[in-house]
Amino acid sequence: MVSLLSDVAIIGVGWYGFSPVTLEASFREMAFEAAVSAYEDAGDLDPRKDIDAFVTCEEDYWAGISITDEFMPDQLGGVLKPVYTVAGDGLQGIASAYMKIKTGLFDTVVVEAHSKASDILTFHEIMNFGFDPLYTSHIDAHPYYLAGLEANYYMLTSGVGREHLAMIVEKNKRNAITNPLASYGSKLSVDEILEAKYVVYPLSVMDIAPLIDVAIVFVLATKDKAKKLSDNPIWIEGVGWATETNYIETRNFGEALYARIAADMAYRLAGIEDPKKQIDLAEIDDKFSYKELMHVEALKLSNRYSSHLDLERGEFNRNGPLPVNPGGGFIGIGHGLEAGGLIKLLEATLQLRGEAVGRQVKGVKRCVVQSWRDIPTATGAVVVLSNEEV
Amino acid sequence: MDEKVRLKGTPIKRFDETITVERSSTAKYAWTAGQAISRFLVELKKGKLIGRRCNKCRRILIPPRMYCESCFRATDEWIYVEPIGTVNTAVVSYITTTREKLEKPLIIAVIEIEGTGGSGLFHYLEGVNPEDVINRKVFGMRVKAVWKPEAEREGSINDIKYFVPITGGEEK
Amino acid sequence: MKMNINLKNRVAIVGAGLTLFRRRLKETPKELAWAAAKMALESAGLELSDVDAVVIGTAPDAFDGIHMKGEYLADGSGGTGKPVMRVYVGGGTGVFTPIAGWWHVASGLFDVVLAVAEEKMSPAMPHPQSVFAHIWDPIIERPIGPNLIWIFALEMHRYMYKYNIKKEDIARVSVKNKRNALDHPAAQLGAKITVEDVLNSEMLVYPVQRLDISPVSDGAAAVVMVSEHIARRITDSPVWVEGVGWSLDTVHWTGRDLAYPKYVECAARMAYKMAGITNPAREIDVAEVYDPFDYKELHHMEGLMLARKGEAPILTREGITERDGDLPINPSGGLLGVGNPIAAAGMMKVTEIYWQLRGEAGKRQVKKPVYTGLAQAWGDLMQVGTVIVLRAG
Numbered sequence: 001m002v003s004l005l006s007d008v009a010i011i012g013v014g015w016y017g018f019s020p021v022t023l024e025a026s027f028r029e030m031a032f033e034a035a036v037s038a039y040e041d042a043g044d045l046d047p048r049k050d051i052d053a054f055v056t057c058e059e060d061y062w063a064g065i066s067i068t069d070e071f072m073p074d075q076l077g078g079v080l081k082p083v084y085t086v087a088g089d090g091l092q093g094i095a096s097a098y099m100k101i102k103t104g105l106f107d108t109v110v111v112e113a114h115s116k117a118s119d120i121l122t123f124h125e126i127m128n129f130g131f132d133p134l135y136t137s138h139i140d141a142h143p144y145y146l147a148g149l150e151a152n153y154y155m156l157t158s159g160v161g162r163e164h165l166a167m168i169v170e171k172n173k174r175n176a177i178t179n180p181l182a183s184y185g186s187k188l189s190v191d192e193i194l195e196a197k198y199v200v201y202p203l204s205v206m207d208i209a210p211l212i213d214v215a216i217v218f219v220l221a222t223k224d225k226a227k228k229l230s231d232n233p234i235w236i237e238g239v240g241w242a243t244e245t246n247y248i249e250t251r252n253f254g255e256a257l258y259a260r261i262a263a264d265m266a267y268r269l270a271g272i273e274d275p276k277k278q279i280d281l282a283e284i285d286d287k288f289s290y291k292e293l294m295h296v297e298a299l300k301l302s303n304r305y306s307s308h309l310d311l312e313r314g315e316f317n318r319n320g321p322l323p324v325n326p327g328g329g330f331i332g333i334g335h336g337l338e339a340g341g342l343i344k345l346l347e348a349t350l351q352l353r354g355e356a357v358g359r360q361v362k363g364v365k366r367c368v369v370q371s372w373r374d375i376p377t378a379t380g381a382v383v384v385l386s387n388e389e390v
Numbered sequence: 391m392d393e394k395v396r397l398k399g400t401p402i403k404r405f406d407e408t409i410t411v412e413r414s415s416t417a418k419y420a421w422t423a424g425q426a427i428s429r430f431l432v433e434l435k436k437g438k439l440i441g442r443r444c445n446k447c448r449r450i451l452i453p454p455r456m457y458c459e460s461c462f463r464a465t466d467e468w469i470y471v472e473p474i475g476t477v478n479t480a481v482v483s484y485i486t487t488t489r490e491k492l493e494k495p496l497i498i499a500v501i502e503i504e505g506t507g508g509s510g511l512f513h514y515l516e517g518v519n520p521e522d523v524i525n526r527k528v529f530g531m532r533v534k535a536v537w538k539p540e541a542e543r544e545g546s547i548n549d550i551k552y553f554v555p556i557t558g559g560e561e562k
Numbered sequence: 563m564k565m566n567i568n569l570k571n572r573v574a575i576v577g578a579g580l581t582l583f584r585r586r587l588k589e590t591p592k593e594l595a596w597a598a599a600k601m602a603l604e605s606a607g608l609e610l611s612d613v614d615a616v617v618i619g620t621a622p623d624a625f626d627g628i629h630m631k632g633e634y635l636a637d638g639s640g641g642t643g644k645p646v647m648r649v650y651v652g653g654g655t656g657v658f659t660p661i662a663g664w665w666h667v668a669s670g671l672f673d674v675v676l677a678v679a680e681e682k683m684s685p686a687m688p689h690p691q692s693v694f695a696h697i698w699d700p701i702i703e704r705p706i707g708p709n710l711i712w713i714f715a716l717e718m719h720r721y722m723y724k725y726n727i728k729k730e731d732i733a734r735v736s737v738k739n740k741r742n743a744l745d746h747p748a749a750q751l752g753a754k755i756t757v758e759d760v761l762n763s764e765m766l767v768y769p770v771q772r773l774d775i776s777p778v779s780d781g782a783a784a785v786v787m788v789s790e791h792i793a794r795r796i797t798d799s800p801v802w803v804e805g806v807g808w809s810l811d812t813v814h815w816t817g818r819d820l821a822y823p824k825y826v827e828c829a830a831r832m833a834y835k836m837a838g839i840t841n842p843a844r845e846i847d848v849a850e851v852y853d854p855f856d857y858k859e860l861h862h863m864e865g866l867m868l869a870r871k872g873e874a875p876i877l878t879r880e881g882i883t884e885r886d887g888d889l890p891i892n893p894s895g896g897l898l899g900v901g902n903p904i905a906a907a908g909m910m911k912v913t914e915i916y917w918q919l920r921g922e923a924g925k926r927q928v929k930k931p932v933y934t935g936l937a938q939a940w941g942d943l944m945q946v947g948t949v950i951v952l953r954a955g
């Protein structure tokens with residue numbers, strides 16, 4: 001694999017929503033508003049002339065439309081242009097756009113993802129429909145049983161206690177209070193968090209990130225275009241993504257292998273040898289509280305089975321040596337289906353631009369962003385970003 | 391790969407020749423209609439057809455959108471249009487949605503709404519014979535919407551029952 | 563778009579695999595994907611451990627009855643523990659999957675990529691048609707109760723009206739493709755039929771009759787795509803990916819020109835520009851054109867600029883598109899003859915061009931020498947064109 005750093009940059013971002021419900025707009029109208037903001041942010045681009053390709057990230061069953069790709073070109077300015085869907089998380093969409101720019105054929109590529117989770121009346125039933133129809137669909141339980149199984153195994157082998165999960169929740173909800181984009185910020189003590197009702201032991205309602213509606217649009221460009229169009233390009237130094245296995249019985253419950261493989265790839269492209277030293281800020285998938293700890297280890301930001309000790313020491317606090325989810329994470333902001341990865345990428349981009357109102361961390365130069373595709377998958381992606389051209 | 395290669399795969403004739411596991415999804419949604427379609431449905435209930443005009447390309451978009459996909463800009467204003475148009479294309483369906491035989495065939499058409507600059511609606515066409523479709527007499531024919539009685543309208547595309555030809559002397 | 567000036571890496575197809583296409587296959591979707599992927603790898607002389615990344619193409623989740631079908635298929639497609647990505651443009655997915663495979667390699671990120679397409683339509687109950695009910699706008703179109711065949715019939719009839727095309731000229735496509743399919747080992751519906759058979763078959767939605775339509779199928783297909791230095795090492799006859807293109811039109815199909823597939827033209831122009839093709843009708847030696855309906859082969863030939871508008875039926879009537887003609891179209895037998903497991907069917911077209919360009923198509927091999935070939939698919943709500951141009955090495 002060959003790669004040059006600073007080949008691909010983020011030159012524009014736009015969003016709409018960040019709210020538990022958005023009754024005023026359809027998903028197409030939300031995406032239009034996000035796209036208009038992103039193109040303006042990218043230096044007043046006209047997508048009918050200035051954009052070479054468009055990626056949208058979505059799944060049919062989240063939309064309730066078969067072939068939901070059909071409904072995407074109009075509101076992005078992509079009619080009769082190269083538009084397609086990645087049936088995956090927004091960071092996989094970013095990786096897809098990154099590859100296209102690396103071919104030399106494309107100068108500017110747009111990535112969109114959205115969540116209209118409030119339109120879905122049977123979210124967990126649909127999630128259950130993602131389990132293998134022959135091997136695992138006989139288990140007639142709330143799909144979060146899989147998270148419970150994994151959390152229990154991980155906690156048993158790592159020495160993580162329920163109080164550590166509560167500390168993650170405490171940190172992320174507290175970080176969210178000052179983030180204007182966050183819907184679920186609050187100041188709660190670890191003891192208060194531990195009193196919440198269980199959904200699937202050892203996970204309570206507090207340990208599970210709630211859903212929001214959101215549409216996010218990113219504009220990516222080559223170095224040449226970025227320098228022409230943008231005052232504050234953010235460089236994508238590495239991307240990685242991986243699927244461990246769809247067979248849940250054979251997964252390694254002790255570590256998030258998909259995140260490890262994805263991170264190894266992204267670090268290799270970004271030339272990162274010592275992530276703990278070279279990363280200033282991490283946006284880590286916390287759809288479940290325990291996942292933040294597992295993912296931090298998979299990304300080599302803590303040693304295996306010791307992330308909870310780093311957490312105890314406050315290392316992941318906003319003012320700590322390695323802030324993790326300083327904007328509140330999914331637990332504090334809410335998570336947005338396939339837009340999840342882009343929520344995290346947006347946080348990191350704003351931090352690197354110094355525009356993270358209310359939650360800015362000082363002196364951030366390089367961020368790692370990671371996402372996981374939720375139950376029942378073992379798929380995730382990682383992106384490394386920097387505000388310094390190399 | 392020539393014609394003699396033996397490919398993998400085990401054909402079966404009927405489901406009962408093999409073991410199957412039944413599973414159905416209970417996927418339910420309440421789709422947010424949004425700014426444009428909400429107003430469209432409200433107006434349909436009143437027996438009116440409304441679109442959004444883009445002042446740049448001067449088209450009237452039906453069904454309405456808050457954005458013009460061609461110019462990529464917000465559309466400018468609401469505008470009522472007469473539910474009158476010409477038949478762009480039409481077909482005769484002898485089967486239902488799930489492929490059962492229909493006793494009385496249905497005629498379905500794309501109708502270009504007059505004065506919109508190309509917006510079309512997809513709906514039923516009544517008052518013409520299947521033969522007129524097959525010999526393409528209906529192509530280019532002027533048609534108008536027939537509404538459900540006011541009490542039966544519910545804010546749906548089906549508040550228009552169907553389109554029928556405008557006969558001579560009926561012009562307004 | 564700047565084209566072809568900065569392209570850094572060439573990409574070759576070096577292996578291809580297929581399963582049988584049938585109305586119902588006993589194998590699970592994973593097993594079908596595995597069979598096609600394994601055949602593709604073996605034909606390339608490679609092992610799964612050589613594969614750096616996997617691209618999956620499969621159309622609506624509702625057919626197989628699995629949410630996040632790409633995740634489900636990852637294992638069977640050889641993706642365990644690897645970067646796996648599923649791409650999706652409805653019916654255009656089969657040709658789009660190797661297009662995505664192309665940029666995985668052309669980006670310089672990967673050397674060996676497995677592109678796998680699978681579709682199992684038979685599990686959907688009561689009929690796969692019921693799945694298509696969900697492709698429409700849920701608020702404006704679904705309440706009308708549309709049948710998928712309606713929109714194709716509407717398009718076909720507009721095409722016939724605009725260019726004054728007779729049904730028997732369209733039926734010739736079905737006759738040709740089903741006959742070609744007799745020589746394809748995956749084929750579900752290879753047959754010797756006549757124009758009269760098509761015209762006398764069950765009338766579904768005038769002008770569409772039963773023999774105008776490709777069948778519902780199960781099946782899988784796969785190709786192995788590699789960087790130039792790997793290709794040079796493992797084969798003397800790589801097939802190069804010279805052009806890729808795709809284009810998605812507005813979802814508001816009722817406002818489009820239904821007589822001409824502009825989206826296919828846009829996709830083709832992109833691919834031709836990249837491949838340096840200026841006169842496609844002369845420079846393309848053989849083409850696999852998307853033919854889920856017989857009129858679509860004609861419609862798409864025109865969009866691909868292989869025929870002038872309204873003239874594809876004439877080329878067909880004159881035998882030019884036969885295997886021994888000047889411009890052979892769908893020598894495989896196409897979707898009408900080989901079958902239509904959606905994404906797999908599109909990729910079957912790519913495998914056919916691959917075998918044609920290597921001279922390995924046996925009785926299906928077209929008569930004239932072939933150097934440049936094209937595969938094309940179409941999908942979403944009659945709005946996407948996907949095009950790949952391949953050249954013999």
Ligand SMILES: [Zn+2]
Pocket residue numbers: 444445446447448449458459460461462
């Ligand atoms: Zn306009």
